[in-house]
Amino acid sequence: MRPKHVVIVFAVSFLAGTNxxxxxxxTGTMGVGAEVNRNCTLSAENLNFGNLSVDTTNTTSVVVTLACNGVTTVTTVLVGMGENAAPATQRNMKLGTGTDVVPYTLHVLEAGGADIATEGAVTLVKVGTTNTYQVTLYGRSQPSTDYAKGTYSDAVLLTAVYAP
Known part of the structure; x- marks a missing residue:
């Protein structure tokens, strides 16, 4: 056999083995999916008056936030009167299990203005292009030397009203 033929035969057999x-x-496909439920989460920090003054009006504020998923229109938050309302139109913080109370009011304007009424509807404002809506509530309590010493509290029910 000639040397040239050996190289050609080796090269052909190498290429044939490689193939x-x-x-x-x-190939195949995999489905991917998700379901978006229309819901919202309503939250607010505690409205904390801190140490009450006996000679000046006490004010504080809190931001109420509504974060939504799949909701296109949010309009209001209903602000309840609180657990210690007495009479039904007066919000009160109550001292423990006793009968002592500190009356307070809620407003949508920092300067005060009209009180948020019983189950009052407060308009929410959309934050930028997000699905988050907010409103600032302002609290006000009057000074008094008649308040008994201690820690007072109340719980106000907030209810979001939105269209899915």
Whole structure:
């Protein structure tokens, strides 16, 4: 055999073996999906008056936030009277289990203005292009030397009204 023929035969057999060793492939598809439920989360920090003054009006504020998923229109938050309302139109913070109370009012204007009424509707404002809505509530209590010493509290129910 001539040397040129040996090289050609070796090269052909090497290439033929390489083709036999190539990997095979198969293809398919995988579905991907999710469901978006229309819901909102309503939150607010505690409205904390701190230490009450006996000679000046006490004021504080809190931001109420409504974060929504899949909701297109949010209009209001209903602000309840609180657990210690007495009479039904007067919000009160109560001292523990006793009968002592500190009356307070809620407003949507920092300067005060009209009180938020019983189950009063407060308009929310959309934050930028997000699905988050906010309103600032302002609290006010009058000074008095008649308040008994201690820690007073109340809980106000907030209810969001939105259209899915």
């Amino acid at each position: 036999l060793a190539q990997a095979q492939t198969a």
